[in-house]
Amino acid sequence: MALTLASAAELLNRHHLLREVIHGDSWTLDTDGIDGADTPFASITYDTRQVGEGSLLICKGRFRPEFLDGCDERGLAAYVAETDLSERTKAPGLIVDDARKALALLATEFYGRPQDELTLIGITGTKGKTTTAYFTQAxxxxxxxxxxxxxxxVDNCLDGHTYVESDLTTPESLDAVRMMREAVDGGMRYLVMEVSSQAYKVHRVYGFTFDVGAFLNISPDHISPIEHPTLEDYLYCKRRITANSRTLILNARADHADLIRQDAAAAGVPVRDFALLDEPVADSAASGADATAWPADASHDSYLMRLDGRDLGRYRLHLVGDFNYENALAAVSIAHAAGVPADAIETLHAMEPTRVSGRMELTRDEDSDTDVIVDYAHNYTSVRALLDFVYERWGGNGEHPYITLVAGSAGNKAYDRRREIVEAAQDRIARFVFTAEDTDTEPYEDICRDMRSFVTNDRVATTTIIDRVAAITDALDEARAHPRRHDVVLVIGKGHERWIKDLNKHVPYEGDDRVVARLLGA
Structure with missing residues (x-):
């Protein structure tokens, strides 16, 4: 059914969002008497630059009234806002309590509820969302x-095989529903999506119900005045996936797992647990989890998995690190809950060759005995996990490599990350190279100065090189200058992203992965 001014008003009223309809001097609770109230909208947008004939405009966020100038001439049909904007437009206005919630509901109706035609899977957690999503999709x-x-x-994929770089972890609701419609029209049956804490805080997934939701883990992150003021708020937003799922997949070892089980019980949502173990147990009941995995040998180069009491065999992933086997176990649990039988062993192994651009990409330079890892690690937990892998891989027999960490941190937000990255690394590495990452308006120099101020170990060297390509070059040059020493260079934070955010703009950037490949001739 096409979305019209009348049906939009009815929908918003039904969800207790509509305050009034304003058209000229008329303030009412319905659209009776408004010309064109039953005419379908030609388009829906939250960007005034995209307004055309018959458009419905949702005025969300930091919308300024002057943005409406010229919209009437381009054919604006109606607007949705949290305040009266009739001084700037002759178009009727639907005044609502929350424009972001209204956007999600109206977008869903405009595009014909495509999520109802998909098995919808949502994955949240502080770390591992992207890798788990890729594994699940495979x-x-x-x-x-x-x-x-x-x-x-990292990427959006609407046809099962073509990947396009994304801008947000979770798209704005309108963009998400539009892409869902494209996916459905292209024959897709499943959609796997990362769900950030911000997605719930600013209602990007408002009204979505996930057939399978997954909660991977929680640790302090995204705490800042413009993100989450406290850890409690961050966790609360992530927990909201529970009541908005039909089945929840839960890491049994996650912090606050008991609280999340209480959420699920209160919402009547069944929970299936997974747990990464140090060694096998007799059965699922003994482990307290429906899905388990444990190292196949002391090298941790492969893992054995069990699902609902059925042995799934040995898994050897392209992506290295114990934490990626935990992500793989989550993916097996999610896929099973989405309908993949436990006896479809070959299908459940389909994720083994999966790669994720910029995630644990390992390149070796034999001539200088240097190993380079490009990864998105950006907080205490992910940096610690990365260094755990380095020590497990190359720290045997007491011969630790010379480790250099090339890192920056986000500007204008998540201020604790600067200290956390340093604290996670400073007693385990030989050298920091601080450099640019992403920022809105905060100078890169100030961010690097902050990070350097948190270094308290006088045995670790520190260098600041703002230009990111120059910083990576310096780290590799230093490593190759000592061919008799085993060096490990860790380049974290940007992965394969082809931009750096500066002054609220995306400035083209080669990408950490390409810089390393070019410098090493890989």
Whole structure:
């Protein structure tokens, strides 16, 4: 059914969002008497630059009335806002309590509720969302013949095989629903999407119900005046996936897992647990989890997995690190809850060759005995996990490599990350190279100065090189200058992203992965 001014008003009223309808001097609770109230909108947008004939405009966020100038001439049909904007437009206005919630509901109706035609999977957690999403998509693609779409912080994929770099971890609701419609029209049956804490805080997934939701883990992150004021607020936003899922997949070892189980019980949502173990246990009941995995040998180069009491065999992933086997176990649990049978062993192994651009990308320079890892690690937990892997891989027999960490931190937000990255690394590495990452208006120099101020270990060297390519070059040059020393260079934070955010703009950037490959001739 097409979305009209009349049906939009009825929908918003039904969800207790509509305050009044304003048209000229008339303030009412319905659209009776407004010309064109039953005419379908030609388009829906939250960007005044995209307004055309018959457009419905949602005025959300930091919308300024002057943005409406010229919209009437381009054919604005109606607007949705939290305040009266009739001084700037002759178009009727739907005045609502929350424009972001209204956007999600109206977008869903405009595009014909495409999420109802998909098995919708949402994954949240402080770390591991992207890798788990890619693993899950690989399994579901194998099961469905390539009919699984993906929304991730790295790429979006609407046809099961074509990946386009994304801007947000979770798209704005209008963009998400529009892409869902494209995916459905292209034959997709599944959609796997990362769900950030901000997605719930600013209502990007308002009205979505996930057939399978997954909660991977929680640790302090995104705490700042413009994100989450406290850890409690951050966790609360992530927990909201529970009541908005039909089945929840839960890491049994996650902090606050008991609280999340209480959320699920209160909402009547069944929970299936997964747990990464140090060694096998006799059965699922003994582990307290429905899905388990444990190292196949002392090297941790592969893991054995069990699902609902069925042994799934040995898994050897392209992506290294114990934490990626935990992500793989989560993906197996999610895919099973989404309909993949436990006896579809080959299908459940389909994720083994999966790569994620910028995630644990390992390149070796034999001539200088240097190993380089490019990764998105950006907080205490992820940096610690990365260094754990380095020590497990190359720290045997007491011969630790010379480790250099090339890192920056986000500007204008998540201020604790600067200290946390340093604290996670300073007693385990030989050298920091602080450099630019992303910022809105905060100078890169100030961010690097902050990070350097947190270094308290006088045995670790520190260098600041703002230009990111120059910083990576310096780290590799230093490593190659000592061919008799085993060096490990860790380049974190940007991965394969082809931009750096500066002064609220995306400035083109080669990408950490390409810089390393070019410098090493890989």
């Amino acid at each position: 399994i579901l693609n194998a099961y469905s013949g390539g009919r699984c779409a993906l929304f991730s912080s």
